Amino acid sequence: xxxxxxxxxxxxxxxxxxxxxxxxxxxxxxxxxxxxxxxxxxxxxxxxxxxxxxxxxxxxxxxxxxxxxxxxxxxxxxxxxxxxxxxxxxxxxxxxxxxxxxxxxxxxxxxxxxxxxxxxxxxxxxxxxxxxxxxxxxxxxxxxxxxxxxxxxxxxxxxxxxxxxxxxxxxxxxxxxxxxxxxxxxxxxxxxxxxxxxxxxxxxxxxxxxxxxxxxxxxxxxxxxxxxxxxxxxxxxxxxxxxxxxxxxxxxxxxxxxxxxxxxxxxxxxxxxxxxxxxxxxxxxxxxxxxxxxxxxxxxxxxxxxxxx
Amino acid sequence: xxxxxxxxxxxxxxxxxxxxxxxxxxxxxxxxxxxxxxxxxxxxxxxxxxxxxxxxxxxxxxxxxxxxxxxxxxxxxxxxxxxxxxxxxxxxxxxxxxxxxxxxxxxxxxxxxxxxxxxxxxxxxxxxxxxxxxxxxxxxxxxxxxxxxxxxxxxxxxxxxxxxxxxxxxxxxxxxxxxxxxxxxxxxxxxxxxxxxxxxxxxxxxxxxxxxxxxxxxxxxxxxxxxxxxxxxxxxxxxxxxxxxxxxxxxxxxxxxxxxxxxxxxxxxxxxxxxxxxxxxxxxxxxxxxxxxx
Numbered sequence: 001x002x003x004x005x006x007x008x009x010x011x012x013x014x015x016x017x018x019x020x021x022x023x024x025x026x027x028x029x030x031x032x033x034x035x036x037x038x039x040x041x042x043x044x045x046x047x048x049x050x051x052x053x054x055x056x057x058x059x060x061x062x063x064x065x066x067x068x069x070x071x072x073x074x075x076x077x078x079x080x081x082x083x084x085x086x087x088x089x090x091x092x093x094x095x096x097x098x099x100x101x102x103x104x105x106x107x108x109x110x111x112x113x114x115x116x117x118x119x120x121x122x123x124x125x126x127x128x129x130x131x132x133x134x135x136x137x138x139x140x141x142x143x144x145x146x147x148x149x150x151x152x153x154x155x156x157x158x159x160x161x162x163x164x165x166x167x168x169x170x171x172x173x174x175x176x177x178x179x180x181x182x183x184x185x186x187x188x189x190x191x192x193x194x195x196x197x198x199x200x201x202x203x204x205x206x207x208x209x210x211x212x213x214x215x216x217x218x219x220x221x222x223x224x225x226x227x228x229x230x231x232x233x234x235x236x237x238x239x240x241x242x243x244x245x246x247x248x249x250x251x252x253x254x255x256x257x258x259x260x261x262x263x264x265x266x267x268x269x270x271x272x273x274x275x276x277x278x279x280x281x282x283x284x285x286x287x288x289x290x291x292x293x294x295x296x297x298x299x300x301x302x303x304x305x306x307x308x309x
Numbered sequence: 310x311x312x313x314x315x316x317x318x319x320x321x322x323x324x325x326x327x328x329x330x331x332x333x334x335x336x337x338x339x340x341x342x343x344x345x346x347x348x349x350x351x352x353x354x355x356x357x358x359x360x361x362x363x364x365x366x367x368x369x370x371x372x373x374x375x376x377x378x379x380x381x382x383x384x385x386x387x388x389x390x391x392x393x394x395x396x397x398x399x400x401x402x403x404x405x406x407x408x409x410x411x412x413x414x415x416x417x418x419x420x421x422x423x424x425x426x427x428x429x430x431x432x433x434x435x436x437x438x439x440x441x442x443x444x445x446x447x448x449x450x451x452x453x454x455x456x457x458x459x460x461x462x463x464x465x466x467x468x469x470x471x472x473x474x475x476x477x478x479x480x481x482x483x484x485x486x487x488x489x490x491x492x493x494x495x496x497x498x499x500x501x502x503x504x505x506x507x508x509x510x511x512x513x514x515x516x517x518x519x520x521x522x523x524x525x526x527x528x529x530x531x532x533x534x535x536x537x538x539x540x541x542x543x544x545x546x547x548x549x550x551x552x553x554x555x556x557x558x559x560x561x562x563x564x565x566x567x568x569x570x571x572x573x574x575x576x577x578x579x580x581x582x583x584x585x586x587x588x589x590x591x592x593x594x595x596x597x598x599x600x601x602x603x
Contacts, residue, residue, distance in 0.1 A: 014481075014482040014485065015482065017482060017484055017485065018482040018483055018484045018485075020484075021483075021484030021487070021488070022395075022399055022483075022484065024391055025391040025392065025394045025395035025398075025399065026395050026399070027391070028387070028388045028389070028390070028391025028392040028394075028395065029391065029392040029395045029396065029400075029409065031388055031392075032388065032389075032392050032412075032413060032416065032454050032455070032458065033409055033412050033413075035416065035451055035454070036412045036413075036415060036416045038427070038431065039416075039419070039423070039424070039427045039451075042427055042430050042431060043423065043426070043427060043430075046430065102326070103326060103329070103330050104330075106322070106323055106326030106327065106330075107326060107327045107330045109323055110323045110324065110326065110327035111327070114320060114323055114324070114327075115327075122331070123327065123330075123331065126331070126334050126335070127334070129338075129582075129583065129586060130334055130337070130338075132505075132508050132509065132512070132582050132585075132586065133337075133512070133579060133582060134511075134512025134513070134514065134552050134578050134582070135512070135514070135515070136512070136514045136552045136553075136555045136556045136575075136578075137341060137512070137555070137575045137578055137579060139555075139556065139559070140555055140559060140571050140572070140575050141337065141340060141341065141575075143559055144340075144344075144568065144572075145340065170333060170337065173330065173333070173334075174334070177330070200312075201312045201313060201315070201316035202316055202320070203312075203315055203316040203319035203320065204312060204315075204316070206319075207319070227418055230420070231419070231420025231421070231422065231423070232420070233420065233421070233422035233515040234514050234515050234518075234556050237560070238556065238559055238560060258420065258422050258515075261422060261426065262422060262515065262518060265426060265429065265519060266518075266519060270434065279426075282422075282423055282426050285420055285422070285423055286419070286423055289415075289418055289419055289420060289423070290415065292418065293414065293415055293418050297411075
């Protein structure tokens with residue numbers, strides 16, 4: 001075979017490099033996807049052991065109110081009732097989102113509609129900065145400021161759902177605000193112009209036109225904030241009191257899924273019922289974060305459809 | 310009531326809400342800085358922590374935080390760069406790619422405590438790495454990968470196709486075009502993304518409690534052999550970071566000056582995050598100027 005023929009038939013160096021590069025980058029991507037599946041596999045394999053190995057009834061796990069794994073409850077079954085933590089987590093998430101939403105949307109409207117210059121100059125940098133503040137710092141402030149404040153104003157020890165709600169409110173406020181502002185900014189300018197041209201006041205334009213057009217984006221912002229609040233561990237753990245009791249009122253010590261997880265996982269033996277029960281809590285956390293994710297996607301798709309129509 | 314008056318009232322209310330939020334946020338920053346900055350001194354930043362008496366510092370924790378940050382970026386940057394390149398340059402637009410994007414989104418929305426628990430189960434227990442810097446670095450990598458991949462992908466997507474076509478026209482392969490033309494052109498925004506994610510890693514605690522551990526053994530700062538267990542560079546030693554330290558001393562409460570130490574440490578964390586933010590913007594702009602000769 002002559003040289004020219006050979007060089008034409010063989011793969012060039014460039015195409016070899018091309019192949020190698022493509023494979024390397026594909027491996028990187030596969031690695032990330034693999035990690036996600038590993039996380040789900042590992043957490044599920046531990047979390048499901050409570051039900052399959054230790055034969056705890058799923059319904060009793062979700063609705064029981066006694067949490068003391070290792071001892072048997074009043075009904076002769078292991079006392080692994082996760083209801084106090086589930087209620088704590090949901091209560092704190094919903095309450096903090098309820099308080100944060102009006103503030104966040106009000107501020108976002110101010111930033112985009114009323115005073116865009118001040119919004120861009122002061123509010124936006126400040127909120128974006130606060131998104132990056134570590135959660136332990138929020139927890140520390142909660143411990144120093146919020147807990148004593150709640151204790152003096154509402155009585156009790158100060159630790160409880162209310163303190164947790166306040167801490168999470170401040171924590172998700174910057175996130176929800178800056179995402180809502182993005183949603184409002186994405187509303188086309190001619191919507192506002194059309195409304196103003198019809199003789200509507202600025203508030204009528206905001207309330208009847210801009211806010212409605214931005215509903216999907218703002219809902220996404222709120223669900224995003226809720227997901228963050230639901231998964232937050234340390235800041236909540238520091239101020240909630242960590243008592244595995246159904247919360248009687250907003251100022252009695254309570255607990256969340258994340259707070260019990262951070263407290264307990266180091267003190268239990270791998271493979272024991274105490275340990276498996278904690279992994280079941282982690283599994284609930286994982287499933288809820290999936291639910292939030294699906295909700296965000298659903299809202300996004302709905303929003304797109306209604307805008308295109 | 311007529312529309313004009315309602316408009317005035319609503320505007321006033323919105324002013325009030327915005328002012329309130331600004332007050333809350335500024336009070337937050339002010340509280341940390343006013344409480345914390347007076348605690349910061351050279352002694353505080355360099356001496357080791359004391360468990361039962363007042364006057365300890367955060368020296369080892371500070372070093373651990375930076376070392377973990379460095380290792381986590383060292384592992385996660387090449388992986389996310391590769392994944393970002395594949396997603397933006399090679400991946401076909403089909404259902405599989407869509408599923409992969411969804412998976413990455415799910416990973417980025419997982420609570421950090423779940424990532425920490427996975428790290429504990431996988432790296433600490435399964436691979437028997439123990440509570441160590443390397444376990445912590447892997448956990449932080451898992452935490453960081455989706456965010457970094459996304460920002461790199463966006464950075465690459467912002468490079469105009471003219472650049473790629475120019476590469477192909479010169480006879481370069483796709484891979485050569487990406488590594489020699491597209492990635493360098495996207496470098497300013499890639500660097501910005503990396504530094505911003507560094508700020509997030511620096512303050513992360515929940516993912517580290519059960520991976521890098523909650524103790525900071527004394528280090529011998531004259532021994533730089535990574536294989537000695539007391540060396541600062543040893544990847545197998547347990548390493549409590551600054552953020553974990555704040556959590557630990559506040560939830561245990563045996564340190565008499567826990568409040569002062571955590572106020573100082575919080576201020577250091579905030580200032581570090583601030584610096585990362587400014588650095589990200591400055592570096593991005595600077596590099597852009599340098600590369601484009603504008």
